[in-house]
Amino acid sequence: MSSTDLVPTAGTSAVQTQARTDGQQFLTFRVGGEEYGMDILRVQEIRSYEAPTRVANAPSFVKGVVNLRGVIVPILDLRIRLGQPSEYNAFTVVIxxxxxxxxxxxxxxxxxxxxxxxxxxxxxxxxxxxAMDSRFITGLGKIGERMLILLDIEAMIKSPDFGLVD
Incomplete structure (x- = not known):
C-alpha cells in the first residue's frame, strides 16, 4: 500500500461520504397550524422569546434587534411573514x-x-x-402521517423581500 492510498480524494473521507448518503437532518417547528422543517446545519441555537429593541421604520415582521453575546441580531417574526397570527406565549421561541x-x-x-x-x-x-413564495419550499417531508413543509431558510433570508442581505 502506498502513501497515496491513505489520502482521501477531493477532501472527503469515507465517514463524510457515508453521512451524506444516510439522509439530511431538519429542525421541525410550527407556525400556525403547519409544521415546517429547515436544514439543521443553519441553526446556531434556540432561545426563548424576549422582546427585542424596536427599530424605527422597520417592516412589521422585523420585531427589532437583540444583543446576543456582543452580536446585534435582527429578530424576524416568521409567523407574520407567512401571514399567520402572532401571539407571544411560553412556547414562542426564536431560532x-x-x-x-x-x-x-x-x-x-x-x-x-x-x-x-x-x-x-x-x-x-x-x-x-x-401565501408563501414557493421558491422557498424545497419539498415536502413525509414521516408516517406527518407532512412537513421543508424550507430553504437561507434563500428566504437572502431574498430582497427580507432586505437583510445585499
Missing part, C-alpha cells in the same frame, strides 16, 4: 440562524424536534398558489 454570513433570529410558535429524512421521505414541492 437563531447562521445564514449568508449573518446571524438572524426567526420567531416561530414552537420547535418540535430534529428529524432525519432520507431522499425517499422527501417529495417534490407542489406547484400550487400559496
Amino acid at each position: 437563531v440562524l447562521n445564514v449568508a454570513g449573518r446571524v438572524v433570529g426567526v420567531v416561530v410558535d414552537s420547535v418540535s424536534d430534529v428529524l432525519e429524512l432520507s431522499a425517499e421521505d422527501i417529495k417534490a414541492r407542489p406547484e400550487v398558489p400559496a
Whole structure:
C-alpha cells in the first residue's frame, strides 16, 4: 500500500461520504397550524422569546434587534411573514440562524424536534398558489402521517423581500 492510498480524494473521507448518503437532518417547528422543517446545519441555537429593541421604520415582521453575546441580531417574526397570527406565549421561541454570513433570529410558535429524512421521505414541492413564495419550499417531508413543509431558510433570508442581505 502506498502513501497515496491513505489520502482521501477531493477532501472527503469515507465517514463524510457515508453521512451524506444516510439522509439530511431538519429542525421541525410550527407556525400556525403547519409544521415546517429547515436544514439543521443553519441553526446556531434556540432561545426563548424576549422582546427585542424596536427599530424605527422597520417592516412589521422585523420585531427589532437583540444583543446576543456582543452580536446585534435582527429578530424576524416568521409567523407574520407567512401571514399567520402572532401571539407571544411560553412556547414562542426564536431560532437563531447562521445564514449568508449573518446571524438572524426567526420567531416561530414552537420547535418540535430534529428529524432525519432520507431522499425517499422527501417529495417534490407542489406547484400550487400559496401565501408563501414557493421558491422557498424545497419539498415536502413525509414521516408516517406527518407532512412537513421543508424550507430553504437561507434563500428566504437572502431574498430582497427580507432586505437583510445585499
